[in-house]
Amino acid sequence: MIKIALDAMGGDSGLGTTLPGISHFSKTYKADDVEFVIFGNGISINEYFLQNKCACKFSVIDTGANVISSEENPIHAIKTCHNTSMYQAVKYVADGDADAVVSAGNTGAYMVLSKILVGTIDGVLRPALVNIIPTKKGKTIMLDLGANTDCTPDKLHQFAIMGKATAKILLNITNPTIGLLNIGTEKMKGTEVLSHTYDLILKDKNINFNGFIEGNNITDGSVDVVVTDGFTGNIALKSIEGAVKLVASLIKDEIKLNLLSKVNYFLGGKGILSNLRKKLSPSLYNGAPFVGLNKVVVKSHGGSDYIGFAHAIHTATELVRSGFVKNIKKSLGEISE
């Protein structure tokens, strides 16, 4: 059995998203070997599952209404959060009582708690949030997506190493190409930190380094792994999400605008667009693991819907199944040899 600890209180709409997400996961994904331990307001959780089915075995650990809000400073939060659903869920995994944890709560607090309780793999400076991005040619791994606002060259170099290990596991690419995100491809472009990082990665013979790449290269499939700091990565990822939504919305406007477009839509456009939605829906990419930790810790987007939360749970179960942490440790060992 795969045992997953779930923080049910995190995210913009808390239980309103996480509980339908749990139910949706149990109906939609391979779940017969998955068991949940749900942390949150016990009364509400039990009430929900009296009315709605959860096909998975589950137990509830009542942490009341205690939650780390998204506004809270992570450093402040971790001092006073011992009774919250997030703390208890992370601790449960850290103690070896579950295989993975999923939360949609405060990213900074989740990261700090995971570092302290779960711990980082030997030699890892900072864990990074990593995820798969759809591209023209297939899929790309990108990190960091928001865990580390400020990054030194040695941390970014390590993101390249961890990105390589992640690409090996998630994309099945043994020698992935790595690009460093910048505002131009020329060596002299960008910040001093990026210039030093460039030199550092270039010297690393184990990295198949493509040099600097630009924002548009994230989704054109130029590289297998995009390395950047958490500030830039978060902005780039959300800019991409926003642009995809913009295109979808303009298509809808276009259809509403005139009769000919309406006819066009029902004749043919609808099929094309619904297939497109299936490929690009952010819910189907939701669930970013922290790479560099001793356990599987998955972050669900705070604003994600229940379909997205279900996908984040799916990501966690798949990472456990594939031996993600063991493989990352192995890859890091091989690379640093």
Place this chain on the structure above:
Amino acid sequence: MIKIALDAMGGDSGLGTTLPGISHFSKTYKADDVEFVIFGNGISINEYFLQNKCACKFSVIDTGANVISSEENPIHAIKTCHNTSMYQAVKYVADGDADAVVSAGNTGAYMVLSKILVGTIDGVLRPALVNIIPTKKGKTIMLDLGANTDCTPDKLHQFAIMGKATAKILLNITNPTIGLLNIGTEKMKGTEVLSHTYDLILKDKNINFNGFIEGNNITDGSVDVVVTDGFTGNIALKSIEGAVKLVASLIKDEIKLNLLSKVNYFLGGKGILSNLRKKLSPSLYNGAPFVGLNKVVVKSHGGSDYIGFAHAIHTATELVRSGFVKNIKKSLGEISE
């Protein structure tokens, strides 16, 4: 007459793009009151216009093959670039011999040269690259798009002021809402520079401040003006461009994939998509003015095609027609009163 100085040698493909761009502009846009002074390789330029029509009056100032390459460090470039097309074109405008200048060359060098030769408006700390971004609700102004990699809070605050002035002129909005780009909307999110900038803008009673916004808010129409440093702005803009291209490419793949989609496409999808292309093509947004300079200085994207270069010329002529610099000066004066 509106006189535009054109650096014909700049950009990834130099004359191969700029000359067809000039020709395209003269055929496509209102050009009867526009006159060009073209800086570059005289022989090639004259040869081109013997074979291809330019409906506008133009003269050529021969600067040979001298060009500032995109790889060159701007500070180094400006010491040795006096004989290049970019330097001569910018100097021409600075001397009052033309109303505006357009270049697709090295952004950093263009910015530094313009600052030195054309000069900044009194009180402006740093000029910024600004442009219009299409959104769900219409259009948004965004700055800086790549001129200033590192920004202090006082510079970012001034970008908000210049962004307001630009929105007044380009979008006809007198009291635009301003958002500061960050990795979360909560006050404690992001970097120290952003936190200080937040306080600074909040105190400014002349700014209609919406607080922090995220990457996805750039294109959802949440605010009229997006303020950010040139590093983040450049990455966000290019990420958006890449995402739009990704969607277009996935639609094409979808059509190729199966017969039903092909039929769908010819029945209806084609019309919808071609209208969409007309709305989102990067060429139709190409041409970003520097705001804060004493003359109209427009940057064309280095990788833009000739249609984009023509649009950048169009932007320059429209800015001259609307009295952009005079109005920015006036707005800055009013705001800082």
